[in-house]
Structure formats: C-alpha cells, structure tokens
Amino acid sequence: MLLDRCDEREVLDRLLAVIRAGESRALVVRGELGVGKSALLEYLVSRTSGCRVERVVGVQSELDLAFAGLHQLCLPMLDRAEPLPGPQRDALYAAFGLRVGPAPDRFLVGLAVLGLLAEVARERPLVCVIDDAQWLDTSSVQLLTFVARRLRVESVAVIIAVREPHELDLSGLRELVVGGLPETEARLLLGSALRGRVDERVLDRIVSESRGNPLALMESARSSTVAELDSGLLSVGALPERIEESYLQRVVALPRDTRRLLLLAAAEPIGDPVLLWRAAGLLGLGDRDAAPATQNGLIDIGPVVRFPHPLARSVLYRAASLKERRNSHQALAEVTNPDTDPDRRAWHRAQAAPGPDDEVADELERSAFRARARGCSAAAAAFLEQAAELTVEPSRKAERTVAAAQEKHRAGMTDAAIRLLCLAQAGRLDELQRATTDLLRAQIAFTAHRSSEAPRLLLKAAKRLEPLDAELARETYLEAVSAAMVAGPPADSGGLAEIAEAARAAPLASPPQGAADLLLDAVATRIMDGHAAGMPMTRRALCAFRSPDLPPDEGLRxxxxxxxxAAQVWENETWEALADRHVQLARELGAVVVLPLALTSRIVVHTVLGELPAAASLLKEADEVIEATGSPRMPLAAMLVASWQGRVSAAFRVIDATTAGAVTGSQGVELVTAIWAKALLCNSLTQHEYALSAVDEISHASPIELGLPACGVMVELIEAAALSGQPERAACALGRLTEATRASGTDWALGIEARSRALVSEPEAAEPLYREAIARLGRSRVRGELARAHLLYGEWLRREHRVVDARESLRISHEVFSMIGARAFARRAARELELTGESATRPPRLSPDTDNLLTSQEEQIAGLASAGLTNAEIAARLFVSHRTIEWHLRKVFAKLNITSRRQLRLAPHRFHGSADPQPEEC
Known part of the structure; x- marks a missing residue:
C-alpha cells in the first residue's frame, strides 16, 4: 500500500487517461535512492487494465553491452516489426544482431523503435516502464529518450525512473520529482516496521534524519537493535551508506555457500535462473544454499532472478573478494553460449581474467566489431577499452586504446575520447599510431568544438601521415580545407594557402584518382594559382561527384x-544536383547525423534559385532533424531565407545571434553569411548605408577563400556603394568579383557581373549591361537575381526619366518577387512602380476563414503529402511516427474540406502561405 503520494498518483492516473484517449506521453520519475520510485511504477502498472505493459530494468553490469536496455524493451514486440519501412526495419534488426548489413545510424534505429511502439499500440495502449535508467547502456538511453521526445498521438506512454542525481540527458521531458513522505506518513511507515514501543523523540530523530525516505525508514527499523532504539544511539547516516550497511549486515550473517550463490546471482546481469543454476552446479552449489537468502528476503529466484533493491546486488558484489568474483565470472562464462551470446561471455571472461590475457582481449575486440556493426559505438568503445587493458604487447595495447578513443568520438563522448588519447600517447606508439592520434585530436577539435585550431591541427596530422599512409594523408588535407573554409577569417589559423601548398606537394595514393582526390587537387590549384587556372580541374572533379559510380560513403563525406x-565557381545546375544527391544519400542510407548539413546545403540552393517556399518548407524539416538528433544548429540557411523573404525582425534575430556567436567562436563562414544576409536585407529595404556598414568588416576578404558568401557580400557591396554615391568603392569591389565570374563563364556568373557593372557604368554603357544581365540570368534559373536585375534596370530607367520603359521591368520584378515570397524586394518594386504613376497589383490573399487555416506543422505535412510522399516517408523526414502523420492529415482534410490526397495535390496554394508583404515587418 502506498502511504500518501496522492499528487504523484494523480499524475500517473492522468497519464493513463491521456494515452487511453489516443495521445502519447513521456514522463521522467526522478528521486533519490529509496524514495519510492519503484513503488510508484508498481502502482502505475496495477492501473493499466486494457493496456499492454513492457518493462525494462537497468542493470549496472550491462552498461557496456550494445542496446541491452533497448533489447529488453523491444524483444517481446519484434513480431510487429515487419510493417515498418524497409530501412528502419533493417536498421532495427541490425542493431539487435538479427540481420547482417551495414552499421545502422542510431537515429534510424530510434525511428524504427518509434514506429514499432506505434504499431504495437494500434491494438491497445502501450505503457513502457523503465526503472533504474541510470544503469542502462548509453546507446539505449540515447534512443529511448529520442523516442520519448518524438511521441505525439500513438497511445504510447514511456515512463523513465532515474535516481537523483544522475548524468543522463533527459532534457525536454516532463518530470515528476518524488520526495520523502510527509511526517505523519513517515512515522506511520516507521511504526509499522518497528519491533516494540520506541521513545517518541527517537522516532522524531529517525524521521527527520531520513527526510521521509521510505527505504531509509524501513532499513533503520530493520537493522537497529532494541538497545539502539531505546538509547537513541543509532545513526541514520548518509542514505546510500546506511542502506548498504543494512544489507551488508544481513549478508554476512548467511552461510558461506549461500553468499557464494548470491554473488553468482549478482554477477549474472540478465536474471536468468537457468544460467544461474548451471553456473551454481559448476561451483557445487544447489537449492539448499538458496534457502537462507530467500527466507531473509535478499533474493527471489522465480522466472527471473530478482534482488529487493539494486543496492543489494552491488553490496553483494563488492563485499566479495576479488578471487571470489573472478571465480563467479569464470563459471558464468563457461555456461554462457558462445554462439548465441558471445558478447556476455567475453565480458564474463574479461572479469575473470587475473591479468593480461591476449586470448580474452581478442574475444573482446571481436565483440567490439559486432557492436560497431550494430551501430553502437559506445559499446564498441567499452569493449575495446577493456581489450586494451588485457593486451600484453604494448603497441597492440596502444592501437586498441586509440581505436577505443575513435569509437568514443563517434558516440559523441568527447571527454572520454580525449582521456583515452592521452592514455595512448603515454604508451608505446609507432609513428603511424602517433599520426592517427594527432588526426583524431584534430577531428575532435573540428567536429565537436569547431575550434579555430582545427585547420592547423589537421594540417599537422596530414603532413605527419604523408610518408605513412598517402591516402589517409590526402583525405586529411581535404578535411583541413573544409575546416579552414568553415573557420574562415578571422578564425582561419591554418591558412588555406598553406594547406593548399602542402596538399599539392603530397604524393598520390595510387592511380586512378577518385572524386575526393580530384577535388583536393582542384581546390588547391584554385587557391594557389587563381580561379582561371583551377577551372578545368574543378569541372573534372565536379563531374566525378555527379557520376552514378560515386561510392555512397565518399558521397556522404x-x-x-x-x-x-560548385557554388564558388557559379555552377548552379551542378550545385543543385550535388545538393539533391547529398540529401538523397543521407535519407536512403539512414545517415541522420549527416542529414542536417545536407539539408542546409539544399536550402541555400533553393534560396539562391529564388525558390523561397521550398526553402522555407525544407528549413522546417531541417529544424525537426536538428531537434530530434541534438545536432548543432547551422543558422546559414535560416539567415538567408529570412533575409530574402524580407522578414526583418526574424532575420535580424538570427543574424545578430550568429554574429555574436561567430565573433566569440570560430565560425567564420557563419559570420560572412550573416554579413551577406544583413547587407542583402538592408539593400532590399533601400537602406544602402546600413548595407555598406555591414560589409565593412570583411570587404577585404578573398572570395576564393570564402566562396559564395564572400561573392554575395561583394555583390551587395557593389549595389549599396553605387546607389549611395560611392562609385569608387563599388568599382573596387567589382574588380575583385570579376576575377571569379570571368573564370567561371556561366550565365549566372556573367549575369551577376553584367548587372553589377551596369551599376557603376555611364548611361550609354549601362543599358546594354542591364539587358545582358537579364538575358543571362533568365537562362540560369536564378529567379531572385533575375528579378533584381529587372528591379535595378527599372529604377535606372525611371531615374533616366524613361517612365514607360521602367514600368515594364518594375512590373516584372514585382510579380516575380511576389510570386517567390521576397516581401521586402516586392515592396521596393511596388514603391518604384508608384513613382512611375502605376499602382502595383497586390497578389491574391488566402481566404480569411480561420477555420481553414492550418498550423505550421499541418502546412508542412500537407505540402509533403501533396508532393506524393507516403505517410511513412513523411514520418521519417519529420522524425515522428506514421500514426502522428495520419492524425495531422485527418485534421488537414477536415480544415480544407477535402477527402483525398488527390484533392490535396490539386490545391497546393491552400497551404503554401501568402506572399503578401507583412506591413509590421517590412
């Protein structure tokens, strides 16, 4: 019976009512050891009539086993996995070792688990109860919390009980904090466990010192003698220590063979009674030895072997001598099937090893390979770390330590990876191993911290690798180029020129060259010899990346x-094709970690091409991916989309935050993009002086180092300077821009150059340049820039007093800007039209009927459905279950008064939003 806990029980009762009504909930039950979390979970389970209940209990000894907790949860439900989308189903089976295949992305496994829970809950509400989550393996915790955060309307509840304090990342989940019992209930509980009458002042002291903790109250009553209670000399002490002491007193009073049997049970993590009795038989133990412990309440050997509390298990284990523990693990290793459970067998053998043992280390390494194949880097790292400890030969030991550090890094455990690297470097490393540790440190600096030191560290590692592994050295040079481009000025401490010079001198691994090799040579040539010299090699490299023979792994990377x-050399068609392929590969291969970067690239392409509705829709998807995976936010796309759309407040919020972060950090490319977006927005608002002020910081930067953002800055600088009476400054920027555009020779490049040159030309030369810009940009699909060319030409014609001619260009620019949703530019064109004596035609508004308005998420889902995606495909993109998509689409159909996807596809304008300018923002 639960004493009090009325508020907590009400929360749990409401949770069950909600999932029975068709919604989903996740709840973290948090509290200190012994406070009654498990009792509340039992109360919850007792109220789940009509629901399916699946339970998971974290076991400390399974912390390093791949997906051990997730396996506990999903194994009884795997018969419902077949309806899942193929990639998700394959990832789930691979994670559990049921199917051979490439290592699955952990978030794809998470999507599969989410889909599996939703499938099971179709029959009846599903309640997943997870106790002692602090003892779950890292991979299981990551995926269970991922699933808990993505639950919506599946009739699924995930309840996670965790000890306080804890180190798990459970942010974003609702919490139920469980404290001690109120004084009255605490005294009642204590009184029920005491033997005889006790002085009231002693009772007061026990209740006070235990802070109402039920387990502390019960163990104080159980373990205290009558004399201690009468005298008041007992000490409640620190709670875990007091409870441990209580258990220890009960254990030491047992016969020796009973203690040996309990130790065996404590060392066996899965609670398998068959395994326990087999191991006990090897040690000469039997039923008779279990009786005293069963009578004492220290163990329950039924279908599952259970202890009264996790502390009982740990006390039993720690109280034994090292030799006794090894004997227990040795017996368990001998009875564990090496074919069906090789990893647990390897773990038991490792615990039984009295010292370094290469045979056991090899077995652990094989377990690490299996964990890696299942997409569980955290478990692979743990096996490799233990294998290194048992390895005799120093260089092999160091090699395994470095490999463990690499897996820690892949699992996102950066501090642990650095610790292992330090440990490895203190050992006996050969030159290749030292170069590998340098490379890993540099990769951590780049991917985990975006450190400004990353380009220099990668350059150092690449030079060290040259005589040892030419292929890896060239890959590292390419990583250094990427890091330097991301760092940019002022953070680019490696220097692109220095990296390019070293890369050009590096030997080729072996002919023929792959796409990455060609790209490295092309980038190095452009940096060292200029745009024109590098163009033939650059086009050859880009052609290789467009080839259908490009290996998927190389493409993802x-x-x-x-x-x-491609963007740097103004090849918009190639840029679009490569961005599309990157997104497609990431989705097809389930490379969810890569997906935010791929989506960001595609959003920027959409934006530059003037496809702002598509960019905005994809930006929502990217936000969903980032939120689901915890990936770092990349504001480049958001800044450009908001600036092109003319959403002033939203754009400046992102720009200001990015500028502040980039100045204090090392994100040079983000800083340059923020300046580009700010200048573009100011120019769209005809605030040219502010645009000039924005570009002052980096107007000296080389476009070849910063690529498209720097060229974008140059373009905005030319327009702002020319229209604010500073033609000399505009001409200077034009000279630097021309180096890139002339070398490229594409219509996009030459159209931008012609438009920019027209701004600084005399009237007789300006008009043919404007016409050339319009013609070239019209062939390039860069619609936003084409509309700007019409706008600038129309403004020039009006200033030349050619009002009738001006109207045509201004009318075109206004129509295009309105159509693509470039609000500020559309208003600028409308004002110019009004100065010619013609009013701009306002685009049609949507119906003001609020009953038909869709929410942002409904718009997004409706858009994807109208594009032909299935519910499962939409769910995978948005990181929710397919049942959530079904629920949203039912609401969309009701609001739009339609009954089919065909009708949805026939009315896409209903959910793409209005391009009408918003006065409060423009």
Missing part, C-alpha cells in the same frame, strides 16, 4: 564540399 565548390 564529401558532397558538401563538392557542392560548396
């Missing part, structure tokens, strides 16, 4: 840099 290079 380098398509971002290849796309960035």
């Amino acid at each position: 380098w398509l971002w840099l290849a796309g960035t290079t």
Whole structure:
C-alpha cells in the first residue's frame, strides 16, 4: 500500500487517461535512492487494465553491452516489426544482431523503435516502464529518450525512473520529482516496521534524519537493535551508506555457500535462473544454499532472478573478494553460449581474467566489431577499452586504446575520447599510431568544438601521415580545407594557402584518382594559382561527384564540399544536383547525423534559385532533424531565407545571434553569411548605408577563400556603394568579383557581373549591361537575381526619366518577387512602380476563414503529402511516427474540406502561405 503520494498518483492516473484517449506521453520519475520510485511504477502498472505493459530494468553490469536496455524493451514486440519501412526495419534488426548489413545510424534505429511502439499500440495502449535508467547502456538511453521526445498521438506512454542525481540527458521531458513522505506518513511507515514501543523523540530523530525516505525508514527499523532504539544511539547516516550497511549486515550473517550463490546471482546481469543454476552446479552449489537468502528476503529466484533493491546486488558484489568474483565470472562464462551470446561471455571472461590475457582481449575486440556493426559505438568503445587493458604487447595495447578513443568520438563522448588519447600517447606508439592520434585530436577539435585550431591541427596530422599512409594523408588535407573554409577569417589559423601548398606537394595514393582526390587537387590549384587556372580541374572533379559510380560513403563525406565548390565557381545546375544527391544519400542510407548539413546545403540552393517556399518548407524539416538528433544548429540557411523573404525582425534575430556567436567562436563562414544576409536585407529595404556598414568588416576578404558568401557580400557591396554615391568603392569591389565570374563563364556568373557593372557604368554603357544581365540570368534559373536585375534596370530607367520603359521591368520584378515570397524586394518594386504613376497589383490573399487555416506543422505535412510522399516517408523526414502523420492529415482534410490526397495535390496554394508583404515587418 502506498502511504500518501496522492499528487504523484494523480499524475500517473492522468497519464493513463491521456494515452487511453489516443495521445502519447513521456514522463521522467526522478528521486533519490529509496524514495519510492519503484513503488510508484508498481502502482502505475496495477492501473493499466486494457493496456499492454513492457518493462525494462537497468542493470549496472550491462552498461557496456550494445542496446541491452533497448533489447529488453523491444524483444517481446519484434513480431510487429515487419510493417515498418524497409530501412528502419533493417536498421532495427541490425542493431539487435538479427540481420547482417551495414552499421545502422542510431537515429534510424530510434525511428524504427518509434514506429514499432506505434504499431504495437494500434491494438491497445502501450505503457513502457523503465526503472533504474541510470544503469542502462548509453546507446539505449540515447534512443529511448529520442523516442520519448518524438511521441505525439500513438497511445504510447514511456515512463523513465532515474535516481537523483544522475548524468543522463533527459532534457525536454516532463518530470515528476518524488520526495520523502510527509511526517505523519513517515512515522506511520516507521511504526509499522518497528519491533516494540520506541521513545517518541527517537522516532522524531529517525524521521527527520531520513527526510521521509521510505527505504531509509524501513532499513533503520530493520537493522537497529532494541538497545539502539531505546538509547537513541543509532545513526541514520548518509542514505546510500546506511542502506548498504543494512544489507551488508544481513549478508554476512548467511552461510558461506549461500553468499557464494548470491554473488553468482549478482554477477549474472540478465536474471536468468537457468544460467544461474548451471553456473551454481559448476561451483557445487544447489537449492539448499538458496534457502537462507530467500527466507531473509535478499533474493527471489522465480522466472527471473530478482534482488529487493539494486543496492543489494552491488553490496553483494563488492563485499566479495576479488578471487571470489573472478571465480563467479569464470563459471558464468563457461555456461554462457558462445554462439548465441558471445558478447556476455567475453565480458564474463574479461572479469575473470587475473591479468593480461591476449586470448580474452581478442574475444573482446571481436565483440567490439559486432557492436560497431550494430551501430553502437559506445559499446564498441567499452569493449575495446577493456581489450586494451588485457593486451600484453604494448603497441597492440596502444592501437586498441586509440581505436577505443575513435569509437568514443563517434558516440559523441568527447571527454572520454580525449582521456583515452592521452592514455595512448603515454604508451608505446609507432609513428603511424602517433599520426592517427594527432588526426583524431584534430577531428575532435573540428567536429565537436569547431575550434579555430582545427585547420592547423589537421594540417599537422596530414603532413605527419604523408610518408605513412598517402591516402589517409590526402583525405586529411581535404578535411583541413573544409575546416579552414568553415573557420574562415578571422578564425582561419591554418591558412588555406598553406594547406593548399602542402596538399599539392603530397604524393598520390595510387592511380586512378577518385572524386575526393580530384577535388583536393582542384581546390588547391584554385587557391594557389587563381580561379582561371583551377577551372578545368574543378569541372573534372565536379563531374566525378555527379557520376552514378560515386561510392555512397565518399558521397556522404564529401558532397558538401563538392557542392560548396560548385557554388564558388557559379555552377548552379551542378550545385543543385550535388545538393539533391547529398540529401538523397543521407535519407536512403539512414545517415541522420549527416542529414542536417545536407539539408542546409539544399536550402541555400533553393534560396539562391529564388525558390523561397521550398526553402522555407525544407528549413522546417531541417529544424525537426536538428531537434530530434541534438545536432548543432547551422543558422546559414535560416539567415538567408529570412533575409530574402524580407522578414526583418526574424532575420535580424538570427543574424545578430550568429554574429555574436561567430565573433566569440570560430565560425567564420557563419559570420560572412550573416554579413551577406544583413547587407542583402538592408539593400532590399533601400537602406544602402546600413548595407555598406555591414560589409565593412570583411570587404577585404578573398572570395576564393570564402566562396559564395564572400561573392554575395561583394555583390551587395557593389549595389549599396553605387546607389549611395560611392562609385569608387563599388568599382573596387567589382574588380575583385570579376576575377571569379570571368573564370567561371556561366550565365549566372556573367549575369551577376553584367548587372553589377551596369551599376557603376555611364548611361550609354549601362543599358546594354542591364539587358545582358537579364538575358543571362533568365537562362540560369536564378529567379531572385533575375528579378533584381529587372528591379535595378527599372529604377535606372525611371531615374533616366524613361517612365514607360521602367514600368515594364518594375512590373516584372514585382510579380516575380511576389510570386517567390521576397516581401521586402516586392515592396521596393511596388514603391518604384508608384513613382512611375502605376499602382502595383497586390497578389491574391488566402481566404480569411480561420477555420481553414492550418498550423505550421499541418502546412508542412500537407505540402509533403501533396508532393506524393507516403505517410511513412513523411514520418521519417519529420522524425515522428506514421500514426502522428495520419492524425495531422485527418485534421488537414477536415480544415480544407477535402477527402483525398488527390484533392490535396490539386490545391497546393491552400497551404503554401501568402506572399503578401507583412506591413509590421517590412
């Protein structure tokens, strides 16, 4: 019976009512050891009539086993996995070792678990109860919390009980904090456990010192003698220590063979009674030895072996001698099937090893390979770390330590990776191993911290690798190029020129060259010899990345840099094709960690091409991915989309935050993009002096180092300077821009150059340049820039008093800007039209009927559905279950008064939003 706990029980009762009504909930039950979390979970389970209940209990000894907790939860439900989308189903099976295949992305496994829970809950509400989550393996915790955060309307409850304090990242989940019992209930509980009458002042002291903790109250009553209670000399002490002491007193009073049997049970993590009795038989133990412990309440050997509390298990284990523990693990290793459970067997053998043992270390390494194949880097790292400890030969030991550090890094455990690197470097490393540790430190500096030191560290590692591994050295040079481009000025401490010079001198691994090799040579040539010299090699490299023979792994790794290079040389078609391929590969292969970067690239392409509705829609998807995976936010796309859309307040919020972060950190490319976006926005608002002020910081930067953002800054600088009476400054920027545009020779590049040159030309030369810009940009699909060319030409014609001619260009620019949703530019064109004596035609507004208005998420889902995606495909993109998509689409159909996807596709304008300018923002 639960004493009090009325508020807590009400929370749990409401949770059950909600999931029975068709919604989902996640709840973290948090409290100190012994406060009654498990009792509340039992109360919850007792109220789940009509629901399916699945339970998971964290076991400390399984902290390093791949997906051990997730396996506990999902194994009884795997028969419902077949309806899942193929990639998710394959990832789930691979994670559990049920199917051979490439290592699955952990977030794809998370999506599969989310889909599996939703599938199971179709029959009846599903309640997942997870106790002692602090003892779950890292991979299981990551995926269970991922699933808990993505629950919406599946009739699923996930309740996670965790000890306080804890180190788990459970942010974003609702919490139920469980404290001690109120004084009256605490005294009642204590009184029920005491033997005889006790002085009231002693009772007061016990209640006070225990802070109402139920387990502390019960153990104080159980373990205290009558004399201690009468005298008041007992000490409640620190709670865990007091409870441990109580258990220890009960254990030491047992016969020796009973203690040996209890130790065996404590060392066996899965609570398998068959395994326990087999191991006990090897040690000469039997039923008779279990009786005293069962009578004492220290163990319950039924279908599952259970202890009264996790502390009982740990006390039993620690109270034994090292030799006794090894004997127990040895017995368990001998009875564990090496074919069906090789990893637990390896773990038991490792615990039984009296010292270094290469045979056991090899077995642990094989377990690490299996964990890696299942997409569980955290478990792979733990096996490798233990294998290194048992390895005899020093260089092999160091190699395994470095490999463990690499897996820690992949699992996002940066501090642990650095600790292992320090440990490895203190050992006996050969030159290749030292170069590998340098490379890993540099990669951590780049990917985990975006350190300004990353380009220099990668350059150092690449030079060290040259005589040892030419292929890896060249890959590292390419990583250094990426890091330097991301760092940019002022953070680019490696120097692109220095990296390019070293890369050009590096030997080739072996012919023929792959796409990445070609890209490195092309980038190095452009940096060292200029745009024109590097163009033939650059086009050859980009062609290799567009080839259908490009290996998927190479594409996932380098398509971002290849796309960035295409943008730098003004190849908009190639840039779009590479960005599309990057997103497609990331989705098809389930590379969810890569997906935010791929989506960001595609959003920027959409934006530059003037496809602002598509960019905004994809930006929502990118936000969903980032939120779901905890990936770092990349504001480049958000800044450009908001600035092009003319959403002044939203744009400046992102720009200011990015500028502040980039100045204090090392995100040079983000700083340059923020300046580009700010200048573009100011120019769209005809605030040219502010645009000039924005670009002052980096107007000296080389476009070849910063690529498209720097060229964008140059373009905005030319327009702002020319229209604010500073033609000399505009001409200077034009000279620097021309170096890139002339070398490229594409219609996009030459159209931008012609438009920019027209701004600083005399009237007789300006008009043909404007016409050339319009013609070239009209062939390039860069609609926003084409509309700007019409706008600038129309403004020039009006200033030349050619009002009738001006109207045509201004009318075109206003129509295009309105159509693509460039609000501020549309208003600028409208004002110019009014100065010619013609009013701009306002685009049609949506119906003001609020009953038909969709929420932001409904708009997004409706858009994806109208594009032909299935519910499962939409769910995978938005990191929710397919049942959530079904629920949203039902609401969309009701609001739009339609009954089919066909009707949805026939009316896409209903959910793309209005391009009408918002006065409060423009």
